[in-house]
Amino acid sequence: MQELALHILDLFRNAVEAGARTVHVAVREDRTSDRLQIEVRDDGRGMTPDQVRTACDPFFTTRSTRRVGMGLALLQAAAEQAGGGLGIESTPGGGTRVVATFQLGHLDRAPLGDMAATLEVMAAEAGVQVEYEHWLDGRVFRFSTRELEERLGAEARGDPAVLTWVERHIREGEEALRSPVREYCKGVDAR
């Protein structure tokens, strides 16, 4: 069972290979409806309807460095075995949107895995902006390479110290998302 973060990285690679300038990555977990949705949206070259139809075929790939493409087919299998499925919306020149859904609590749902390490790899990809959001019920954690560049300059993104900071920042953000909400009412000491 492959961690879903590795599938997300594969979707990101597809977007980069399609010439995307901005890639939106959204993870939406909702415990009330018991759904997990992963969405990766890019502004790359897109696909024709025929290309979309064949994209999930494990023996189809447009790249030459590996004989068979397994990325989308594997993700589709992972989603289907966890009570969900895979959807692709794409138009030539109009970018691509891939949405994988899962039953959140399904026994065969792969764990999300290491989003901090995954986003560190994505952030190292120069020239591509990454917009990440992770929803858990009503709460959200967001990370944007564009904001990072605005603060530190575009060239700082390749700096190993910056990438280490990115990894830690995301790890902390993801942990905060999972920790219970503490609300303090005025005049009440909740400790």
Ligand SMILES: Nc1ncnc2c1ncn2[C@@H]1O[C@H](COP(=O)(O)OP(=O)(O)O)[C@@H](O)[C@H]1O
């Ligand atoms: N985001 C995308 N934009 C344009 N084409 C895509 C995108 N994702 C997938 N494709 C097309 O679908 C094919 C299959 O993708 P995938 O299953 O990940 O295998 P691989 O990346 O190994 O080729 C790719 O070779 C490419 O032609």
Ligand SMILES: [Mg+2]
């Ligand atoms: Mg791929």
